[in-house]
Structures are given as structure tokens and as C-alpha cells.
Amino acid sequence: MSNTKKTIRLFKPSFGKEEIKAIQKIFKKSWIGYGSEVKKFENAWSKYIGIKYSVGVTSCSAALHIALASKKFKKKKKVLIPAMTFTATAAAALYNDLEPIFVDINEYDLNMNFQDLKKKYTKDCVAVIPVHVGGQPCEMEKIVPWAKKKKLLVIEDCAHTAGGIYRGKMLGTWGDISCFSFEEKKMLTTGDGGMICTNNKNLAGKFRVLSFHGWNKDPWSRHKKSLSKKNLSEKHWYYQIKELGFKYNMNDLMATIGLVQLKKLNLFNLKRNNAMNKYLTEIKKCKIIKSYITTQYKNIAYWMFAVRLKKRDKLISFLKERGIATSVYWIPVPLHPLYKKFKSHIPRTKKIWKELVTLPLFTDIKPQEINYIIKNLKEFDKKYS
């Protein structure tokens, strides 16, 4: 047993004094609920992504839920979802009484396989949710025009990307709706949090209503009017509830952190990409350990790094002993008991997931830490090849 004291986390958010200053300011103001900071963050986000409307929410899971809810699809209609994703992508279908159809993945990037997507399509399908796994872009240039012909709603699950540009177009602007995650491990964080974006005004209005109890009036504008002397008899407090909504709104405490983090996002992305480059260069020298992607694109914001090998469990124990955290992204969704009834032919997913190990990658990972991980990977590779 190794007695190393060194430990390297799998993920770690990056904070500086700027975030603390911003939080102090918001506490002094004594307004941490839904308010002006959320609006500022939403506008800044729209500008950064290059999209017309963004609505701040509590998580990407919430965003995915209301993305499908906004269309009120008939019960039991079907949603095409990659078999290899986080449970929230598929749960969004179940929350809406829709059925997930699991699409197999590519050998070369773990993303939704376009041929299998076409094969799995039936007339009952109403939406497709491509997930840019680890930040690696799905083949949107094929998926989007095909989906348009089939009249499918395209929801981009951007939980692993913020700022990645594919074929000259920002990820999150290819589909009808995009959903981002600001959970603590992500490219930028607000603790937990997310953003739902679209260029469609009507949809954006629905997201606002669904994310705040189904109210037809924005609570922040109600508040502002409550102190306006322009029209003293205006019933600023009035609103109506025409549909069932949720308590999914972002608050000012989250948004204030988000505004600071957003300013640093390009630097964060650059730092993670540099660490990723180091992994990719060195892993090429291994015999039995391979990278989970075979192609690396320019201008992509990579979030996660994983390796593939047959001796997965052995490597996990080997690295654990040396203080290096790992994980397995993911157990494919249809293999979980809840989803087993949605039977699907996903041979590549079933093969690949057993060979994956997620390795530490985060903004502030130090070069010595990457070197230490690589040294141990190479040692393992030599020992077992």
C-alpha cells in the first residue's frame, strides 16, 4: 500500500477574491433573492453565447425539464436521448410523461451516433437532446437539418460546455433551446444553477413563467412597480396563474457569483484546454491506455477528460492508492433499473462504458499534478501492457 499524502480531486471550482467581494456587496445590499443581478447575469450570458434570450434557473436539470414542458407534448410521445449521458437528460422526458428512446454513441467521442439516431426515429418522436459530452461537440451540422425535416424540437444539453465554438457557431446556438449547468464542478459555477436559452421570444416567455410558479408576471418587474410613483393606482401586485409552474428561478446570490465567473470564463476554458492538451500528448505514448476522444477540435471548451482501457477497475484502484480521484462517466442511463423498461439496442455504449475512467481536470489543476497523474498512468501502462 502506498503511503502518499498527495490527493488530487476530480473537479474543483476556481474562486478568487473577486467572488468574495461580489458576495459581500450583495449581502450589504440585503437582496439575495430573484432580482436585478439575475437580470444582469441573464443579459451578460445572452451576449456571451450570442443568443437573444436567457432565463436563469436553479440547475441544468430544471432547464431540461422546462425545455420539454414548454411545448406541452402529448403524453407518451418520444424523445431521442443519448444512452451515455447524465440521468437528468432522460429524467426530463419522464417528468413530462414522455418516453426516452436511447440512441447509441460514437466510438470516437461518446456522443450521440447520427446513423443510430436516424434508425431510432419513429413518427412518435417529438424532440432530440444532443449532449456535448465533455465539451466535445455533437455532429450538429448533421443532426439539426435532419431534425428540422422531421419537425423535432432540438434541445442542446450544454451541461459540459460554455464558450465552445464548433464550425464557427457557438455551442448552445445550434438548436431551438439550450440548457447550461453552473453546478459546482462545471466550467463556471454559481454553486448550483443553470441557464435556459433560445432565440424564440415566445419560448423564452414560457421559460420565465414555468420557472416561477406559473405566474404570468415577472416578480422582479412587479417589485420595481411597487415603488414606482408614476402610476400610484396601478395594481402592481396583480398576476394570474394559468398553468402549473415550478420554483426553478435563479437568485441574486447565485447570479452575483455567475457575473464574476463569466468574466473569467475564457481564461478558465483556456487553462482546462491546456491541461487537456498535456493529457492528450502524453497518453499517445501509452499502449493500453487511450484517450476517450480521437479528434480534438479548435475553439472547444473541454470540461472533462477520460481514458479508455480494458483494465478499468485495476486502473481506478491503482490511482486511488496513489491519491488520484477518478470516476466513471457514466453508467449508461438505460442500464439503471428505472430505465430498463425503455429497451434499446445500444451495443457500442454497452461496450465502451466498461472501459472508461474519468480523470482529474479543472481550471486550477497544477502542472505538477498533471505530471504526477501522467507519471502514474505511464507506470500502469508499462506494468500491464
Ligand SMILES: Cc1ncc(COP(=O)(O)O)c(C=O)c1O
Ligand atoms: C450531461 C448533463 N446534463 C445535465 C446535467 C444536470 O446539470 P445540473 O447538475 O446543473 O442539474 C448534468 C450534470 O452534470 C450533465 O452532466
